[in-house]
Amino acid sequence: GAGVSQSPSNKVTEKGKDVELRCDPISGHTALYWYRQSLGQGLEFLIYFQGNSAPDKSGLPSDRFSAERTGGSVSTLTIQRTQQEDSAVYLCASSFYGNTIYFGEGSWLTVV
């Protein structure tokens, strides 16, 4: 596709359940980023993938959060044992190496 694609666009889940959020970056982009934005708050960096290098996981808030990037393209962000404070919009972005970063429209997660 032309832009960064994320799915699902909306997800409601029960506290304690696991969720998976998917990101399809722009074709050919080498770098992929995940951010989180809680209601009324700024964007919080979570994790960054660049090619085959080890990911920068410095922003992951706890060990319940993990992400994979298969084949250097699609990425999945997994949140285990969800808590209400995990409710947020999760934004994915991609870039070609250090060039301009483009964002998707996000996946809205609500934990009830």
Place this chain on the structure above:
Amino acid sequence: DAKTTQPPSMDCAEGRAANLPCNHSTISGNEYVYWYRQIHSQGPQYIIHGLKNNETNEMASLIITEDRKSSTLILPHATLRDTAVYYCIVRVDEDSSYKLIFGSGTRLLVRP
């Protein structure tokens, strides 16, 4: 932590120029200044970026001071659709990690 300082809010009249300031006094010589905006919790939209020269594109102009310690984003003829949160970001480049660290941004309100 974000390396930029922006006023929390500004307003301007429709049709007039909007000038959004940003301080980045600790910027390094090889760090770029990026501007993004976010409209009503959509994914952040790239506007413009620069290193040391002034830049202009179809959306905006970016004026960077000679010492690179501050910059101004100019929307030449603001419209109601330009109402958004504007983020000024210095691009971190640590061990080839090109992630963006977002601050609080400036909430711009364009008045009819």
